Amino acid sequence: MRLAFDSTGTADGLTEAVHRLTGNPEIEAAIVLAADGNVWSTDAANAAIRQSPLPLVGGVFPQIAYDSESLERGTLLIGLEHTPDVGVVEALSNPDTAFETAIGEFADQWPEDNADRTYFVVVDGLAARISDLIEGLFFRLGLEHNFIGGGAGSLSLERRPCIITPAGLHQDAALVARLALPSSIGVSHGWTPISDTFTVTESAGNTVKSIDWERAADLYAREVYAHSAQIVTEDDFFSIAKSYPLGIARYGAEVVVRDPLMMNAEGKLVCVGEVPAGCRIRLLNGDTNTLIQAAGNARDQVMPQGSTRSGAHSLLFDCISRVLFLDDDLHRELSAVGGDRPVCGAFTLGEVANSGREYLDFLNKSIVFAVLE
Secondary structure (H helix, E strand, C coil): CEEEEECCCCHHHHHHHHHHHHCCCCCCEEEEEEECCCCCCHHHHHHHHHCCCCCEEEEEECEEEECCEEECCCEEEEEECCCCEEEEECCCCCCCCCHHHHHHHHHCCCCCCCCCCEEEEEEECCCCCHHHHHHHHHHHHCCCCEEEEEEECCCCCCCCCCEEECCEEECCCEEEEEECCCEEEEEECCCEECCCCEEEEEEECCEEEEECCEEHHHHHHHHHHHHHCCCCCCCCHHHHHCCCCEEEEECCEEEEEEEEEEECCCCCEEEECCCCCCCEEEEEECCHHHHHHHHHHHHHHHCCCCCCCCCCEEEEEEEHHHHHHHHHHHHHHHHHHHCCCCCCEEEECCEEECCCCCCCEEECCCEEEEEEC
């Protein structure tokens, strides 16, 4: 793999970065990780993507990581020495979308072989049925190969096209690219329970209506106040909620973290990813040290101490809310996960990962570290 970075965040800069990659005859396609602060228009970006001599796949994320720095503007291209198989699922929030069928429409056309592959998945992070899509991916594609990726979109919570495919930008969609690369994946989060266990009694997609038959926002605010004496309101919700995610219990595994984005006057909580009715949840909390330790754990899962993995390339998908939580200490997390290597990747609205053996999930507030051979 080869890297090309554009610091301008413009459509012309994207075109110039593609041109640098095409100077290498071995490069056949590229992953694109673009920052939401880029100054391109949708029309200009679409023109640059469609006119690219290399097929481009990826997304527009709240921030990106390049050379172990978090950037609000810029575009990173990761050159691939093969052309990936690519599929797109539209209407990600539509309650009538049959995901297994939609995935099968392109996956059934992909050539079968015995190669060790990695699925690169980018979803619109503000869509309402991401977990249903992930379940469809599991049933159609299984866990024989690894999955990595995350949620694209903007921290402004404004819905706009953010999924990059060779045909251009898409909104409320998901990209699935099958890479001809084996991988090892480490996943961790560093959040611990601070409340009793509750049951989600009413929900719709990524909106939690009631918990233990009480308005979800009221119970959430009371539990946060009991732990921190902070009063949660609609206006300051996100600044407080970034420290208090929800944890969905799983049998025999770490909890799945869900990031609350907002509360409304009706007492509902809107999260990144679904929180199904009937699931058992607890409020979570962490601190700088537990999050940084989790970053080291993710690295150790794929690169134990003393391992160098020479010739391998690493890729990071780190939740944007961890960036906001860690603030000036983010460099410590990037150092913990990258070791002596510079870190590249995306800061996402949720993360997609499995280890090839365990759960395939849409995660929040987690760090996913992948080593591509």
